Amino acid sequence: GENVEQHPSTLSVQEGDSAVIKCTYSDSASNYFPWYKQELGKRPQLIIDIRSNVGEKKDQRIAVTLNKTAKHFSLHITETQPEDSAVYFCADAGGTSYGKLTFGQGTILTVHP
Protein backbone atom coordinates (compact mmCIF):
# COMPACT_ATOMS: atom_id res chain seq x y z
CA GLY A 1 0.00 0.00 0.00
CA GLU A 2 0.86 3.66 0.02
CA ASN A 3 3.62 4.81 2.36
CA VAL A 4 4.18 8.33 3.68
CA GLU A 5 7.32 9.28 5.60
CA GLN A 6 7.33 12.51 7.61
CA HIS A 7 10.33 14.34 9.07
CA PRO A 8 11.30 15.58 11.54
CA SER A 9 9.30 13.94 14.32
CA THR A 10 9.92 16.94 16.59
CA LEU A 11 10.81 20.52 15.72
CA SER A 12 11.61 23.32 18.12
CA VAL A 13 11.92 26.94 16.92
CA GLN A 14 12.00 30.42 18.35
CA GLU A 15 9.05 32.72 17.79
CA GLY A 16 9.46 34.52 14.49
CA ASP A 17 11.59 31.81 12.90
CA SER A 18 10.45 29.64 10.01
CA ALA A 19 9.54 25.95 10.29
CA VAL A 20 9.70 23.35 7.55
CA ILE A 21 8.24 19.84 7.66
CA LYS A 22 8.87 17.37 4.83
CA CYS A 23 6.99 14.31 3.63
CA THR A 24 7.79 11.74 0.99
CA TYR A 25 5.30 9.42 -0.69
CA SER A 26 5.59 6.24 -2.73
CA ASP A 27 2.70 6.23 -5.23
CA SER A 28 3.66 8.18 -8.34
CA ALA A 29 -0.04 8.48 -9.22
CA SER A 30 -0.86 10.38 -6.01
CA ASN A 31 -2.53 13.70 -6.70
CA TYR A 32 -3.89 15.19 -3.47
CA PHE A 33 -1.84 16.14 -0.40
CA PRO A 34 -3.51 17.73 2.64
CA TRP A 35 -1.89 18.95 5.85
CA TYR A 36 -3.69 18.72 9.20
CA LYS A 37 -2.93 20.49 12.47
CA GLN A 38 -3.85 18.92 15.80
CA GLU A 39 -3.57 21.05 18.90
CA LEU A 40 -3.22 19.33 22.24
CA GLY A 41 -6.47 17.61 23.20
CA LYS A 42 -8.27 18.75 20.06
CA ARG A 43 -9.33 17.20 16.78
CA PRO A 44 -7.19 17.43 13.61
CA GLN A 45 -8.11 20.30 11.28
CA LEU A 46 -7.14 20.90 7.68
CA ILE A 47 -4.80 23.88 7.31
CA ILE A 48 -3.81 23.64 3.67
CA ASP A 49 -3.84 21.18 0.80
CA ILE A 50 -2.29 20.92 -2.64
CA ARG A 51 -3.21 19.02 -5.77
CA SER A 52 -0.68 17.68 -8.24
CA ASN A 53 -1.48 20.20 -10.96
CA VAL A 54 0.34 22.94 -9.01
CA GLY A 55 3.79 23.15 -7.47
CA GLU A 56 3.09 25.58 -4.64
CA LYS A 57 0.18 27.01 -2.67
CA LYS A 58 0.19 29.76 -0.07
CA ASP A 59 -2.24 30.90 2.59
CA GLN A 60 -0.92 33.80 4.67
CA ARG A 61 2.00 32.43 6.74
CA ILE A 62 1.57 28.86 5.51
CA ALA A 63 2.76 27.42 2.22
CA VAL A 64 3.03 23.94 0.75
CA THR A 65 5.38 22.92 -2.05
CA LEU A 66 5.17 19.78 -4.13
CA ASN A 67 7.93 18.06 -6.11
CA LYS A 68 6.30 15.29 -8.13
CA THR A 69 9.56 14.10 -9.65
CA ALA A 70 11.14 13.51 -6.27
CA LYS A 71 7.79 12.49 -4.72
CA HIS A 72 7.97 14.82 -1.77
CA PHE A 73 6.01 17.77 -0.43
CA SER A 74 6.74 20.23 2.34
CA LEU A 75 4.92 22.53 4.74
CA HIS A 76 6.47 25.93 5.36
CA ILE A 77 5.38 28.15 8.24
CA THR A 78 6.89 31.63 8.36
CA GLU A 79 6.98 34.08 11.28
CA THR A 80 6.02 31.34 13.70
CA GLN A 81 3.93 32.18 16.76
CA PRO A 82 3.38 30.24 20.01
CA GLU A 83 -0.12 29.32 18.83
CA ASP A 84 1.46 27.42 15.94
CA SER A 85 2.62 24.85 18.51
CA ALA A 86 0.81 21.60 17.66
CA VAL A 87 1.23 18.26 15.93
CA TYR A 88 1.22 18.53 12.15
CA PHE A 89 0.31 15.60 9.89
CA CYS A 90 0.85 15.31 6.18
CA ALA A 91 -1.32 12.95 4.17
CA ASP A 92 -1.58 11.44 0.71
CA ALA A 93 -4.77 10.35 -1.02
CA GLY A 94 -3.07 8.05 -3.51
CA GLY A 95 -3.92 7.80 -7.17
CA THR A 96 -7.50 6.58 -6.97
CA SER A 97 -10.57 8.80 -7.04
CA TYR A 98 -11.35 7.99 -3.41
CA GLY A 99 -10.60 10.17 -0.41
CA LYS A 100 -8.76 7.40 1.41
CA LEU A 101 -5.86 9.14 3.19
CA THR A 102 -2.53 7.72 4.30
CA PHE A 103 -1.03 9.89 7.03
CA GLY A 104 2.55 10.59 7.98
CA GLN A 105 3.72 9.91 11.52
CA GLY A 106 3.31 13.51 12.64
CA THR A 107 5.65 16.34 13.67
CA ILE A 108 5.45 17.94 17.10
CA LEU A 109 6.19 21.64 16.54
CA THR A 110 7.06 23.75 19.56
CA VAL A 111 7.40 27.52 19.16
CA HIS A 112 9.21 29.16 22.07
CA PRO A 113 8.27 32.77 22.93
Place this chain on the structure above:
Amino acid sequence: DGGITQSPKYLFRKEGQNVTLSCEQNLNHDAMYWYRQDPGQGLRLIYYSQIVNDFQKGDIAEGYSVSREKKESFPLTVTSAQKNPTAFYLCASSITGGKNEQFFGPGTRLTVL
Protein backbone atom coordinates in the same frame (compact mmCIF):
# COMPACT_ATOMS: atom_id res chain seq x y z
CA ASP B 1 -18.95 23.06 17.83
CA GLY B 2 -21.40 20.56 16.31
CA GLY B 3 -21.09 19.05 12.90
CA ILE B 4 -19.56 15.72 13.77
CA THR B 5 -19.82 14.19 17.22
CA GLN B 6 -18.46 11.08 18.88
CA SER B 7 -19.49 9.32 22.04
CA PRO B 8 -18.45 8.42 24.59
CA LYS B 9 -15.35 10.55 25.15
CA TYR B 10 -13.74 7.86 27.30
CA LEU B 11 -14.52 4.15 27.21
CA PHE B 12 -13.18 1.33 29.31
CA ARG B 13 -13.49 -2.27 28.24
CA LYS B 14 -12.63 -5.57 29.78
CA GLU B 15 -10.72 -8.05 27.68
CA GLY B 16 -13.03 -10.25 25.65
CA GLN B 17 -15.81 -7.69 25.36
CA ASN B 18 -17.07 -6.02 22.20
CA VAL B 19 -17.68 -2.28 22.37
CA THR B 20 -19.33 0.12 19.95
CA LEU B 21 -18.17 3.69 19.36
CA SER B 22 -20.70 6.17 18.08
CA CYS B 23 -20.13 8.72 15.30
CA GLU B 24 -22.85 11.10 14.10
CA GLN B 25 -22.71 14.00 11.65
CA ASN B 26 -25.27 16.62 10.66
CA LEU B 27 -23.22 18.04 7.78
CA ASN B 28 -25.10 16.05 5.13
CA HIS B 29 -21.81 14.46 4.12
CA ASP B 30 -21.83 11.33 2.01
CA ALA B 31 -18.48 9.91 3.14
CA MET B 32 -17.39 8.87 6.62
CA TYR B 33 -14.15 7.42 7.98
CA TRP B 34 -12.74 5.78 11.09
CA TYR B 35 -9.10 6.28 12.10
CA ARG B 36 -7.01 4.97 14.94
CA GLN B 37 -4.37 7.24 16.46
CA ASP B 38 -1.42 5.83 18.40
CA PRO B 39 1.58 7.82 19.65
CA GLY B 40 4.26 8.20 16.99
CA GLN B 41 2.22 6.47 14.28
CA GLY B 42 -0.08 9.15 12.96
CA LEU B 43 -3.61 8.26 11.96
CA ARG B 44 -4.35 4.90 10.40
CA LEU B 45 -7.53 4.18 8.45
CA ILE B 46 -9.75 1.42 9.82
CA TYR B 47 -12.85 1.61 7.61
CA TYR B 48 -14.44 4.11 5.28
CA SER B 49 -17.83 4.56 3.68
CA GLN B 50 -18.43 6.58 0.55
CA ILE B 51 -22.20 6.30 0.68
CA VAL B 52 -25.01 4.81 2.74
CA ASN B 53 -25.13 1.00 2.84
CA ASP B 54 -21.58 0.72 1.51
CA PHE B 55 -18.21 0.56 3.26
CA GLN B 56 -14.67 -0.67 2.59
CA LYS B 57 -11.81 -1.90 4.72
CA GLY B 58 -8.96 0.45 5.37
CA ASP B 59 -5.38 -0.43 6.25
CA ILE B 60 -6.05 -1.95 9.70
CA ALA B 61 -9.59 -3.40 9.59
CA GLU B 62 -8.87 -6.68 11.40
CA GLY B 63 -10.79 -6.91 14.66
CA TYR B 64 -13.18 -4.08 13.77
CA SER B 65 -16.60 -3.89 12.13
CA VAL B 66 -18.83 -1.06 10.95
CA SER B 67 -22.28 -0.38 9.56
CA ARG B 68 -23.71 2.50 7.53
CA GLU B 69 -27.47 2.19 7.65
CA LYS B 70 -28.06 5.95 7.86
CA LYS B 71 -26.25 8.79 6.14
CA GLU B 72 -25.56 10.59 9.41
CA SER B 73 -24.30 7.60 11.42
CA PHE B 74 -21.23 5.37 11.13
CA PRO B 75 -20.73 3.28 14.31
CA LEU B 76 -17.53 1.31 14.88
CA THR B 77 -17.47 -1.95 16.85
CA VAL B 78 -14.19 -3.02 18.39
CA THR B 79 -14.42 -6.77 18.75
CA SER B 80 -12.60 -9.13 21.07
CA ALA B 81 -10.54 -10.20 18.06
CA GLN B 82 -8.70 -6.87 18.07
CA LYS B 83 -5.46 -7.74 19.85
CA ASN B 84 -4.42 -4.27 20.94
CA PRO B 85 -7.51 -2.04 21.05
CA THR B 86 -6.29 0.60 23.50
CA ALA B 87 -6.03 3.76 21.39
CA PHE B 88 -7.62 7.07 20.45
CA TYR B 89 -10.31 6.66 17.79
CA LEU B 90 -11.25 9.46 15.43
CA CYS B 91 -14.23 9.61 13.12
CA ALA B 92 -14.29 11.94 10.12
CA SER B 93 -16.61 12.90 7.30
CA SER B 94 -16.31 14.62 3.94
CA ILE B 95 -18.85 16.00 1.51
CA THR B 96 -18.18 13.24 -0.99
CA GLY B 97 -15.99 10.16 -1.16
CA GLY B 98 -13.52 12.01 -3.36
CA LYS B 99 -10.52 14.10 -2.43
CA ASN B 100 -12.03 16.73 -0.20
CA GLU B 101 -11.45 18.12 3.27
CA GLN B 102 -12.20 15.65 6.00
CA PHE B 103 -13.82 17.02 9.16
CA PHE B 104 -12.95 15.20 12.34
CA GLY B 105 -14.92 14.45 15.46
CA PRO B 106 -13.50 15.01 18.96
CA GLY B 107 -12.46 11.38 19.36
CA THR B 108 -13.03 8.50 21.78
CA ARG B 109 -10.25 7.20 23.98
CA LEU B 110 -10.66 3.45 24.48
CA THR B 111 -8.80 1.68 27.25
CA VAL B 112 -8.81 -2.07 27.73
CA LEU B 113 -8.49 -3.06 31.37
